[in-house]
Amino acid sequence: MTLRACRHRRAGTAAALILLSLLLSACEQPDMANQPRLDTYQSDSGFADGMAARPIPEGTVHRDQALNERPTHNPAPINRGTLHRGRQQFEIFCAPCHGRNGSGQGVIVQRGFPAPPSYHLPRLRQASDAHFYDVITHGYGVMYPYASRIRPADRWAIVTYIRALQLSRNARIDDVPEALRPRLREAPP
Template structure:
């Protein structure tokens, strides 16, 4: 009876000593290789490869959050940090980077962008567009939506009619206009 009890741990010990996986041939990063025609051991990722930290959650087509003053203030803060250097504080495309000679981005107040769906702005922030590089690694999805809400507020503020304002603000504007 004692022999089988000693035999089992011995078999497990022998099975664990096999080093085939640890000793298999491999290349160190950026080492030369005779296996490939270009002489490099490092290979470029296959088309369609997804990065490990990629956001794979489905992106909604419409604005996914209730628009609150807190969200708009967060959007303004993020817009001022990430977007205004090129797009300007009012979204007209005349930011400080443009004033220093870089190409101007489109104004958010063009009819094409005023009529664009919210998802368009979210996708552009995420993936970049034209000369704009992607901000997916810098701006989290909730902040991207906050920026989209703020862009919509900028667009609305430029074209809102005075009749859409509350009566007390309308009266204040009328008084200032008569001065």
């Protein structure tokens, strides 16, 4: 064996021994395995109230708590801004299947995809706002969920816009304020 090979072998052995000793020295050290701790109801002078148990931080949720709790009614304000945002989001995410007027005849349907129900059906006109919100969130039938794609506030804006579509299709002259009715009569047919 050459001198160079012998030195190389000794250096490798020394490095392996150093590594092994470092690894073994970290195992079961009293300070690592048995660190000082405080039990829940133990007193401690480190805190102003003298207790080891700390209050639960605001915003903490229990592991079994539902994270997406939603109101039972639409919390979005019904105004021009909400309708505008709802229309934008509807045209991006909903109109390809449901159509721009909510009739269920979107461009995807024209290319052979199954048609969703029209928003103007009596059962959907009577459905709650929470129903539409849940369908947008969790999907329904062949519709996949949009929870990861549409923010909750935008889902409620879409629900508001769907209600506007339903109202526009089924509006009666009695639904229009008395002061605005003459303007409707002046409009061309």
